[in-house]
Amino acid sequence: MAQSVLSSPCRAKLISIDEILNARPQRPIATTRERGWNGLTADLHRPYFGCAESYAGLDHHLICYCPSGGAKLVQTRAGAIHASVITAGTSYIMPAGYDSTWEGDSGLSARLRIPTSLVACAAEQLGQRKGQVEIRNVFQVRDPVIERLAQTLLMEMDRQAHPVQVLIADAISTALAAHMLRSYNVFEAVECSPERALGKLEIVRLTEFIEDNLGRTISLEDLASVVNVSRFHFSRLFKRSTGSTAISFVEQCRIRRAQSLITDTDLPLAEIALVVGFVDQSHFTRRFHRHVGCTPAVFAREQGRRRSGLRKVQSNGKGRQ
Known part of the structure; x- marks a missing residue:
C-alpha cells in the first residue's frame, strides 16, 4: 500500500530535467537523453552511500524505481520524514514542486522524469479540468504497473538503437502518465488491496x-x-x-x-x-x-x-x- 503525504508544492524556482544533471553529484551510468526519444526521460544511477543532499523542487514529476539491491534511505518532503529500506521492485513518487532532502544510501535506481505537460495532456484527453489533477507525494510503494513499464524501458536502453524505440518510449510515457492519473491523482480514490500483507x-x-x-x-x-x-x-x-x-x-x-x-x-x-x-x-x-x-x-x-x-x-x- 502506498504511503503518501498530501501538501501544496513550494513556490521557489524549480529545477528542470536538464538542470538536474548538474545539480546532482552523481552522473547516470545509462540514460535516454540524446536518444531522440519523446515523453519521459530515464536515468539509471549506480548505488552510492552516505548521501546527505537537499534540492529545490523539480519542474517535473519523478518516479524512482529500484531494479535490484536495496538500501536504507531517509526522505524528507512536504513537512514529513520517512525512513525505510528501499528494496528491489519498490518505487517512490515525488510530484513537481516539492523541496526534498535525502539521507542514507541509494541502491541501483532508475529515475523516470515525467514532464507535467505529459500528465496534463493525458488528463485533457480524459476530459479532466486542470484543477482536477494533483499527483500524490508517495514515499514508498510497490506498484506492478510502474515496475513492468520501468523494466521494459530499461531493456530498451540496453538494446541496440533502432527507429522503433521512439514509438516504444512514446507508448511507455503515455501509459505511465495515464497510470499516474488513475492511481496517484489526489482527486481519485486510493485503491486498496484486500489481501493480507506482512505488517x-x-x-x-x-x-x-x-x-x-x-x-x-x-x-x-x-x-x-x-x-x-x-x-x-x-x-x-x-x-x-x-x-x-x-x-x-x-x-x-x-x-x-x-x-x-x-x-x-x-x-x-x-x-x-x-x-x-x-x-x-x-x-x-x-x-x-x-x-x-x-x-x-x-x-x-x-x-x-x-x-x-x-x-x-x-x-x-x-x-x-
Missing part, C-alpha cells in the same frame, strides 16, 4: 532475525517460524508484501552487512565473505557485483580512499588550530 513489526522481526544469523544458513522454515505461518504460505506472503523472494531479501541483508564490514573494519575480503554467510569469496564477489555494481575489491578501494581523504582533512584541520 511493519513483522518485517522488523524478520530483518532482525536475518541480521542476527547471517553467518549460518537461513531456511524458509526459520523465517516462517518468526511470523508463525507455514513455509509455503510465508513464501507467497513475503513476495506479496515486499516484491522480492525471501531468499533474495536475505542476500540483500548479507550484502549490506558486507558493505558495513568493508567500510568499518580491516577484515580481509575472504573472511568477510564467510562472516556474512557466503560459501566462498568467488560466490561473494559475483553476488556483491550484482547488487552493488562493482566488486568488493573495487568497493574497498573506494572506501579506503574516502577514509584516507577524511583523515587528511582532519589532520590538516588539527594543524590549523
Whole structure:
C-alpha cells in the first residue's frame, strides 16, 4: 500500500530535467537523453552511500524505481520524514514542486522524469479540468504497473538503437502518465488491496532475525517460524508484501552487512565473505557485483580512499588550530 503525504508544492524556482544533471553529484551510468526519444526521460544511477543532499523542487514529476539491491534511505518532503529500506521492485513518487532532502544510501535506481505537460495532456484527453489533477507525494510503494513499464524501458536502453524505440518510449510515457492519473491523482480514490500483507513489526522481526544469523544458513522454515505461518504460505506472503523472494531479501541483508564490514573494519575480503554467510569469496564477489555494481575489491578501494581523504582533512584541520 502506498504511503503518501498530501501538501501544496513550494513556490521557489524549480529545477528542470536538464538542470538536474548538474545539480546532482552523481552522473547516470545509462540514460535516454540524446536518444531522440519523446515523453519521459530515464536515468539509471549506480548505488552510492552516505548521501546527505537537499534540492529545490523539480519542474517535473519523478518516479524512482529500484531494479535490484536495496538500501536504507531517509526522505524528507512536504513537512514529513520517512525512513525505510528501499528494496528491489519498490518505487517512490515525488510530484513537481516539492523541496526534498535525502539521507542514507541509494541502491541501483532508475529515475523516470515525467514532464507535467505529459500528465496534463493525458488528463485533457480524459476530459479532466486542470484543477482536477494533483499527483500524490508517495514515499514508498510497490506498484506492478510502474515496475513492468520501468523494466521494459530499461531493456530498451540496453538494446541496440533502432527507429522503433521512439514509438516504444512514446507508448511507455503515455501509459505511465495515464497510470499516474488513475492511481496517484489526489482527486481519485486510493485503491486498496484486500489481501493480507506482512505488517511493519513483522518485517522488523524478520530483518532482525536475518541480521542476527547471517553467518549460518537461513531456511524458509526459520523465517516462517518468526511470523508463525507455514513455509509455503510465508513464501507467497513475503513476495506479496515486499516484491522480492525471501531468499533474495536475505542476500540483500548479507550484502549490506558486507558493505558495513568493508567500510568499518580491516577484515580481509575472504573472511568477510564467510562472516556474512557466503560459501566462498568467488560466490561473494559475483553476488556483491550484482547488487552493488562493482566488486568488493573495487568497493574497498573506494572506501579506503574516502577514509584516507577524511583523515587528511582532519589532520590538516588539527594543524590549523
